[in-house]
Amino acid sequence: MTTTRQILAFLSLFLFAGNALADDETPVINPTATYTSVDGEVTESAEMSGQAPLKGYFQANASNVGDYTATYEWRFTREGSAEPYLTRYEENTEYTFTKAGSHSIVLYATFTKGNDVIQYGQEYWSEQQPLRVTISESKLEMPNAFSPNGDGINDIYKAKDGYQSLTEFHAYIFNRWGQKLYEWTNPADGWDGKYKGKDVAQGVYYVLVKAKGADGKTYNIKRDVNLLRGYTEGTNTGGGTAR
Incomplete structure (x- = not known):
């Protein structure tokens, strides 16, 4: 015989299951970010630090959308x-x-189905941590010498290691008569000491670099470049190592 207590218990269980099912069917978001560095390295992180240019791919990862109509609004804001x-x-x-x-x-998101409206906006983000990206200040230095002698050490004249956050870069090499011998636009590349496929003579050349950093800093570098074919590690031709 079914008692009143059993009926109430059954109704409570039914209502609990119904609420749980409704919660499972409520649209939710889970924003994530994946970044690709200038070196091609891919990182997924809620907080990212790197140098410019840094490419970000942002996903809403909405689930339980069902019959809801979804609208999305990504907002990018600088600190301050x-x-x-x-x-x-x-x-x-x-x-x-x-x-x-x-x-x-x-990410501000709104899900609508008839009169049912579910929003993830200012109130939601007051309790959640936003995705964050920190871009470093720019840095660029050019050496004063290199030794393209085929020993695999300092054979290419290029920006010193540690350059970062450069959004523009253009470098030129000239001889003493002002003739342009080479130019390049990627700071990772450089000059191998050749002109039209042939080795140029040992001596002094000149580099001109025009670049711009992510922090707005501009670079106009003009300096001598000592090409030292006879220099190897352990020897000193008087030119010294590349600085």
Whole structure:
């Protein structure tokens, strides 16, 4: 015989299961970010530090959308600013960071089905940590010498290791008569000491570099370049090592 207590217990269990099912069917978001560095390294992280240009791919990862109509609004804001400098309205979006400093990224999402409206906005993000990106300040130095003698050490004249956050780069090599011998636009590349496929003579050449950093800094570097074919580690031709 079924008692009143058993009926109440059954109803309570039914209501609990119904609420749990409803919660499972509620649309939710889980924003994530994946970054690709200038070296091609891919990193997924909620907080990222790197140099410009840094490419970011942002995903809403919405689930339980079902019959709801979804709208998305990505907001990119610099540290110290109240207003976003960029707003995107797609579910997933890409952006390349070229400005130094700290950036926060949030996703506002709204799911609508009839009179049922579920929002993830300011109130949601007041309790959640935004995605963050920090772009380093720029740095660029050029050496004063190199030794293209085929020993695998300092054979290429290029920017010193440690350059970072350069959004523009253009370098030129000239001889003493002002003739342009070589130019390149990637700081990872450089000059091998040749002109039209042939080795140039040992001596003094000149480099001109025009570059711009993510922090707005401009570089106009002009300096002598000592080409030392007879220099190897353990010898000293008087020119010294590349500095």
